[in-house]
Structure formats: C-alpha cells, structure tokens
Amino acid sequence: MNIKMDKLEELLSLLKKKEEEKQKNTVLWVLAIVGAVAAVAGIAFAVYRFFAPDYLEDFEEDFDDDYDDYFEDEEK
Template sequence: MNIKIEELLSALNRKEEEKEKNTVLWVLAIIGAVAAVAGIAFAVYHFFAPDYLEDFEEDFDDDFDDYFEDEEE
C-alpha cells in the first residue's frame, strides 16, 4: 500500500516539475517573440525612414569648403 502512495506522490511531483518547466518555456518563448517583432519593426523603420542627417552633412561640407577657399584667395 505504501508503494502505491509513493508512486502516486512521485507522479504528482513529476507533473508539477513539468508544469514549472512548461511555464518557463512559455515565458521565454513570449519574450523571444516580442524581441523578434521589435527587431523586425526597427529594421523596417530604419530601412524606410529618410536620412535627414545625410543631407545636413552634405550642406555642411559644402559650406566648410567654401569658407576655406575664401581664405586662400
């Protein structure tokens, strides 16, 4: 009789451990999915967003060159 009770208790313990492992696995899967969606959203935004800084740098370089050309003359 004690053997059957011990078997039932060990089976319950195994199920509890499996539930805990399953919960951790689900939490990690959800975190991974959110991170993947965020990464994709950032990549799409970065690809489609215009680069305003590039235009500014070109204008700055032109002005900078003009300044030094004026001094040499």
C-alpha cells in the same frame, strides 16, 4: 500495509513529476513569448530604418559645402 505505502510513494512521485513538468512548460511559454516579442520589435525597427529618411546625410553635405567655401575665401 507495506503495499499501501509503496502505492502512496508512487503516487507522490507522480505528482511531483507532474508539477515539475508544469513548471518547465511555463518557463518554455514565457521564453517563447519573450522571443516572439523581440522578433517583432526587431522586424519593426528594421522596417523603420529602411523607410525613415536619412536627414543626417543632407546635413553632412551642407556642412561640407560651407566648410569648403570658408577655406576658398581665405586663399584669396
């Protein structure tokens, strides 16, 4: 009778151990997928920033030209 209880406890501990490993494995897969999506998004953003034209730079140049003309007119 005692041997059967020991065997039963051993089987229960093995089942619990397997369940814990499954949970850990699931968490690792979720983190891996989230990391992969974040990496792809980061690369896509970097490529976008590299190829997108910088319209603000042109605006600043035009603004500086207008600003300089305004003060040149006042000095005259």
